[in-house]
Amino acid sequence: MRYFFYKPKKKKILKRLKVFLSKVGGTDVKISHEHKGYVWLNFEEARSCIRHKNMRDMLDIANEYAHRYERINALNNEYRKISSTKNWDLSKRLVPGEGPLDSGIMVIGQAPGKNEDQDLKPFIGRSGNLLTGMLAKAGLDRKKLYITSVVQFFPPKNRLPTRSEVDVCRPFIKKQIEILKPKFIILLGNIASMTLLGIGSVEKNHGRCIRKDDTEYMITFHPAAILRFKDKAPLMLGDLKKFSDIINKHKN
Numbered sequence: 001m002r003y004f005f006y007k008p009k010k011k012k013i014l015k016r017l018k019v020f021l022s023k024v025g026g027t028d029v030k031i032s033h034e035h036k037g038y039v040w041l042n043f044e045e046a047r048s049c050i051r052h053k054n055m056r057d058m059l060d061i062a063n064e065y066a067h068r069y070e071r072i073n074a075l076n077n078e079y080r081k082i083s084s085t086k087n088w089d090l091s092k093r094l095v096p097g098e099g100p101l102d103s104g105i106m107v108i109g110q111a112p113g114k115n116e117d118q119d120l121k122p123f124i125g126r127s128g129n130l131l132t133g134m135l136a137k138a139g140l141d142r143k144k145l146y147i148t149s150v151v152q153f154f155p156p157k158n159r160l161p162t163r164s165e166v167d168v169c170r171p172f173i174k175k176q177i178e179i180l181k182p183k184f185i186i187l188l189g190n191i192a193s194m195t196l197l198g199i200g201s202v203e204k205n206h207g208r209c210i211r212k213d214d215t216e217y218m219i220t221f222h223p224a225a226i227l228r229f230k231d232k233a234p235l236m237l238g239d240l241k242k243f244s245d246i247i248n249k250h251k252n
Helices: 042-048 053-082 114-119 127-138 163-180 190-197 225-228 230-251
Strands: 001-009 011-015 104-110 146-147 186-189 209-212 213-218
Touching: 042 053, 104 127, 104 163, 104 190, 114 209, 114 213, 127 225, 127 230, 163 190, 186 190, 186 230, 190 213, 209 230, 213 230, 225 230
Parallel strands: 104 146, 104 186, 186 213
Antiparallel strands: 001 011, 209 213
């Protein structure tokens, strides 16, 4: 947040304020010796003490982010438990989504691969590297996006998730969308587009944008498909550039 204040003789000073959120396990928190005269307040108490609207707005944003963080963590803990389901053939290790919870942009694939299952991070193998590069070429910074998958457990031998496995996981990806409230969602591949839009053919629908529940969805190829069919790479890049333009127009 940026704001100005005036020193004696009306000298105008630009200040930039950053809010850092942290989670602590107790009340014994030490403050730097540079900070004197501080007092611990809960959110409502702190908000009532702030005079400037822009600082109250910043506190509201921080508070909302903290609530999203708690809700996503609770949802992930609930999601992990389904791996104990009878006849569960997927990995028992949840690969949670990754990225800023207030991004406004989600990227959703089909399921983690072997590398993702090992490191518990989405899109870090060959497909992930390809995706990161494609996003960058389209003007999208991966670090500013929230990236996840419809099914967040590794299917053995990198097979596709079955319909029944998708059905079990569908409520969780929908709940994630509800919590994060993204304005834009990029769907990678048939499983993502079928699960969230009921559209099963990316080949026929790539580059298509669909508005649903106040969110703009865009369908494109999964990067794993691009690794197999390299001639599709320009098509995927074109889709991402098109969606990037839509996002930028919305910002302006």
